[in-house]
Amino acid sequence: MADTNGPAQISERLAGVELPRHIAIVMDGNGRWAQRQGQPRYAGHRAGARSVREVVEACGRLELEALTLFAFSSENWRRPRGEVRVLMQLFRTTLDQELQRLHENDVRLSFIGDRTQFEAGLQRRLTDAEALTAENTGLQLIVATSYGGRWEIAEAARRLAASAARGEVDPQSIDEDAFRGALSLPDVVDPDLFIRTGGERRISNFLLWQMAYTELHFAETLWPDFGTEGLARAIEDYAARDRRFGAVTSYPLKSVRHA
Ligand code: IPE
Ligand code: IPE
Ligand code: MG
Numbered sequence: 244m245a246d247t248n249g250p251a252q253i254s255e256r257l258a259g260v261e262l263p264r265h266i267a268i269v270m271d272g273n274g275r276w277a278q279r280q281g282q283p284r285y286a287g288h289r290a291g292a293r294s295v296r297e298v299v300e301a302c303g304r305l306e307l308e309a310l311t312l313f314a315f316s317s318e319n320w321r322r323p324r325g326e327v328r329v330l331m332q333l334f335r336t337t338l339d340q341e342l343q344r345l346h347e348n349d350v351r352l353s354f355i356g357d358r359t360q361f362e363a364g365l366q367r368r369l370t371d372a373e374a375l376t377a378e379n380t381g382l383q384l385i386v387a388t389s390y391g392g393r394w395e396i397a398e399a400a401r402r403l404a405a406s407a408a409r410g411e412v413d414p415q416s417i418d419e420d421a422f423r424g425a426l427s428l429p430d431v432v433d434p435d436l437f438i439r440t441g442g443e444r445r446i447s448n449f450l451l452w453q454m455a456y457t458e459l460h461f462a463e464t465l466w467p468d469f470g471t472e473g474l475a476r477a478i479e480d481y482a483a484r485d486r487r488f489g490a491v492t493s494y495p496l497k498s499v500r501h502a
Contacts, residue, residue, distance in 0.1 A: 250300035250471045257305065257475060261482045261495075263435035265309040266302065266474075267450055267457070270295070272441025272465030279465075285329040290467035292337050297470045302382055303348055305478075309383040309431050313449050317357065317391030334388065335365055342372055349381030355427040356390030385428065392451030399425035399452075426452060433457065436481045440466045440473065458484050 248256075270291060277287030295312065302310045315330060322330075345352060354369045361369075402425045406412040412421070423429050434450060434457045442463045446454070460477045462469065486494050 248472060250297050250304060253301040253471055253475055254304050257478055260478060262305055262307065262478060263458075263481055264307060265311070265432050265434045266307060266436045266438065266477075267311040267313070267434035267454070268298070269313045269437075269439040269441075269447060269449055270466040270469075271439055271443060271447075273467060275441065276465040276467045284326060285333075287465075287467060288330060288333055292333065294467050294469050295337070296341070298474050299345070299350070299382070299384060300348075301471045301474050303350060307382060309385060309434075311355075311385040311387060311431075311434065311450065313387045313390065313447075315356070315388040315390070316448055317389060317394050318448060320360070320389070331361070331365065335368065338368055338372060342375070345384065346376050346379065349379045350376060351379040351381065351383045352376045353383060353385045353428060354388060355385060355395065356388045357394055358389060360389045383431065385431065387449070391448045392446075393448060395427055395450075396452055398427075423452070436460060436477065438462065438474075438477045440464050440469045456486070456488055458486065 273287030273291040274284040275287070276290060277284050280286075298312075299310065314334065319330070320327065342352075352372045352375075354373065358366050358369060399422060403412060403417055403422070407414050407417075431453075433453045433455070437446075437449070437454055437457045438460045439445075440462045442461070442465075444461050450457075458481050460480050462473055462477065464473050488494055
């Protein structure tokens, strides 16, 4: 029987609903998902990859501009070595398996985070995937890996300080726009909607600068069970929000970079 609730149906399901331009997701709860079924944590990460596929396809069909997925945080290096190894392996194999299909679907891939922490082979794969898909004009899929919001802000400060030391930038001219220009992907619109699965209500060092006015949605669902249905509900929740950006009257839901 055809799936009547999968990514292919999401446009119909959300017809007439005001959509975000950019969604950012903390994909949490893989370990608990596995443990509840008496399986090792890594089985949850594998199952999580299926949910990634579904959500990426759904966002593409909805013609969103950008989707940022938090795959591995700068703090996740503190996990047991075995788990880190499995996560890196899974990252590599999923990228290898999915890259061609993403490319065929006009997805542009970008990675943010401290890639100097990865082994050379993986670093090369990331650069190659970005180069292959650089001209695509569909969904921009941003994978945050070895990423921390504070790391990104510190990096930007370091870049600006180096430019100032070389005499290229006048410190007095460093305003919010100049700072944004030094972030990893300055041209990507700020996320309109943040989603965290797995029940925790925290940001865990995700896009700290970019989320100043993002709408927050927390789902109890564990990431492997989230899929298209969880995404559709999160977008419906978003569509019911009243975004004011500090003003008195409502802004249209579409994001305003500088309100
Ligand atoms: C999220 O799931 C995936 C990563 C952080 C890499 P977790 O592994 O954090 O799963 P829980 O939160 O322990 O259930
Ligand atoms: C956040 O999840 C990072 C990712 C989903 C990649 P964590 O499971 O690492 O966050 P904490 O430890 O609960 O804050
Ligand atoms: Mg977690």
